[in-house]
Amino acid sequence: MADEGFDFRPGAQVPLSGASGQTAATTALASAAYRDSDLADIKQADNDLYQSTIAGGRKWASLFTPNLGEAFSRAVQTRMLGGGRAPLIQSFGIDPQAVVEHCLAATRIRKHRDSWLTAIMALCGVVFLPGLLGWLLVFQLRRWSSGSTNKRMSALGTTLLFAVGVLAVIMLWRLPLHGFWPWYARAAIVAPVIGWLWAKRICEQTAVDLRSRWDGLLSGGGVGAKIPESVPTSPNETAAEALRQGLARLGAEQQSNSVFYAGPKGILGMGTRWGSWQLAEDLIPREEGKEINPFRSWDVIRSIHDQLRMLTRGPLHTGGFPTPSIRHWIVTPVGEGAKSVSRPSGTDVEAYQLKPHEIQRICNEQQFGSGDRHYLGVQFTLWDGQLVITMMITVTVLHETLRIEVTGHALGPVHGLFTTSSSPKTKSVAKAIRFWETRTVSLPLIEPDEVVRLAARAPFTWYPPLLDWLGGKLVLPEPFGLRHAWASQPWRHRFMADDALRAATPVLRVVHSAALKVLKENGVDTDKFGARSSFLSGAVQDPAPRKADVYDA
Structure with a gap:
């Protein structure tokens, strides 16, 4: 791959999540790294075009299933920082590096917790392995029964746990008082329970920390991602250097x-x-008997680029347009169902960017047939990163026909799943006397089953592939980009839809005005171009967005 050995920033660098990354869309996606909800919730955020999947996992080992934050953090950092990874799609409107840094920070917090849980499992579990296996089997059976839609089966799990508890007390009381094995049996029953109490306290402390970061990101508290392992302090720290370069x-x-x-x-x-x-019309000389001055598509594009930079200016003192991003893009066609993409490489590419002379060549020469195409894009990032409006302009000249095409693209807000704050765990129960009424009671932040799940997973976190095989993992949609994978359409939001539609008219008129100026300077009759431009200026005010990429043929 191009630039594989390229060191972008020499020397040790402290990763920063600056103000540029602290937008609504960035923090919403970053908050997913700290969430403790069910992994299946991620399916709510999938749209029609991109579908994530939950792969792997053994039915008999559902106790090892990750939650949303664990699976999201691992999937994102593996996909975006893994060695030999496939190319990524740009994430417009967000700072993907900030999201990855939060995934690394969340993983670091969980690793610190898991190191304590592993020590507890070794001290209170492995030494008393028969008792540990017995308790784990009970909780696994309880997990199976609680996931059943049958109410009787669901209640069976709680009954089973209660019955085992009673049986354990009886065994403690009735076992002989002499000999090593009776006392070992007593310890094997009690030690995992003591370890569970110890683990519960550690898990609650970590859960409070993760939830505070989750809420802090969504509330705009400026929660930073602490990942000191990405800052190499000596030449021998190859892992830190690899992470920094990633x-x-x-x-x-x-x-x-x-x-x-x-x-x-x-x-x-x-x-x-x-x-x-x-806008497509013939290039006819303005004066009969004379030829038009020769010009190229790049001359028209350069004039349009200069005029688009003036979009923020107007005759009236109003809010108007924010400063847009105006860039030259090289667009490569891929199949609708493509699972991967390949970026251009070679001497004309430097640090993933095509050089200006290659951009100009593609603009002038690659207008028909196979190959990449050139577009000039003007992009507005609005609603604190939740809405990205992009207008793409391309100019082609075939025989005597000049065509100027303007297309509108809109990327909507990230799914509401990522913008929900944490909430206390509660449930409704019937009142003791007025049984026809209900009351809300608070549940522990970490339930007993969750403590067992975290403790059971902890010893396996040193080798994540084994944990993925046992409990499953999140497989991200390809080609993957953080922003578009979970973006929804903006048309359900009235003001966002208005912004997308309003941006089209002034951009279209500036493009036509700049193009007509170049045509006049080069002796082209612009009467037909002007008439066609006036027609399009009226047509662009049609307030109905369409599926322009779906050809009903």
Whole structure:
């Protein structure tokens, strides 16, 4: 892969989650690393185009199933920092490096907890292995029964745990008082319970820490990700150096000017194409008997680029447009069902970016047939990163016809699953006397089954693949990008939809105005171009977004 051995930032660097990354979309996705909800909840955030899956896991080992935060953190950091990983899709509107850093920070907190739980399991479990296995079997059976839709089966688990507890007390009382094995049997019954009480306290402390970070991110508290292991302090710390370079590579790939068009999925990372306006007319000399001055597509694009930089200015003192990002993009076509992408490589690529001379060549020469295409993009990041509006402009000249195409792409907010704060665990129960009424009671932050799950997983965290085989893992949708994988359409939000529709008209008019200026300067008759431009200026005010990438043929 291009730039595989490229060191983006020489020397030790302290990773920072600066203000640029503290946006609503960034913090919402980062908060998933600290969540303790059920892993199956992630399916709620999937959209029609991108589906995550929960792979692996043994039915007899459901006690090892990860929760949402554990699975999300591992999946994201493995996919975005793993050795030899596939190329990523840019995450517009967020700082993906900040999200990955929070995943690393959450993993670090859990590793600290798991080291204590592993010591407890060794002291109170492995030494008294028969008792440990017996208790684990009881909790596994209880987990199976609690997951059943049959109420009787669900109640059976609690009854089983109570019965085993009573049996354990009887055994403690009735066993002989002399000899090693009776006392060992007593210890094998009691030691795992003592270890469970000790583990419960550690798990509660960690849960409070994780939930405070979860809520702090969503409330805008500026919670930072602490990952000192990414800062090498000596040349021999190869793991820290590899992590530092992985984060630097992630930041460089985020700035790439190469994107991918996947049919009805639109440009990956920018969202589906909701509108398209084309101006195409013949190049006719303005004065009869004279020829037009020769010019190229790049001349028109350069004029459009200069005029788009003036979008923030207007005749009236109003809020108007925020400063947009105006960039030249190279778009590579991939299949609708493609599971991976391949970025351009070679001497014309440096740090994942195509060089200016190659961009200009593609703009002028690759307008028909196979190959990459050039687009000029103007991008607005609004709603604190929750809405990304991108208008893409391309200019083509075939024979005597000049075509200027403007397309609109919109990427909506991240799913509401990522924007929900933590809530106390409660349940409704019937009142003792007025049994027809209910009251809400608070549940412990860490339930007994959760303590057992965390303690059972802890010794296996040193080798994550084994844990993935036992409990399962989250498989991210491909081609993967943090932003578009869980983005929803903006059309259900009235103001977001208005912003997307309003941006099209001024951008289209600036593009046409700049193009007509170049045509006039080069002796082209612009009457037909002007008439067509006026027609499109009226058509763009149609307030209905369409599925422009779906051709009904």
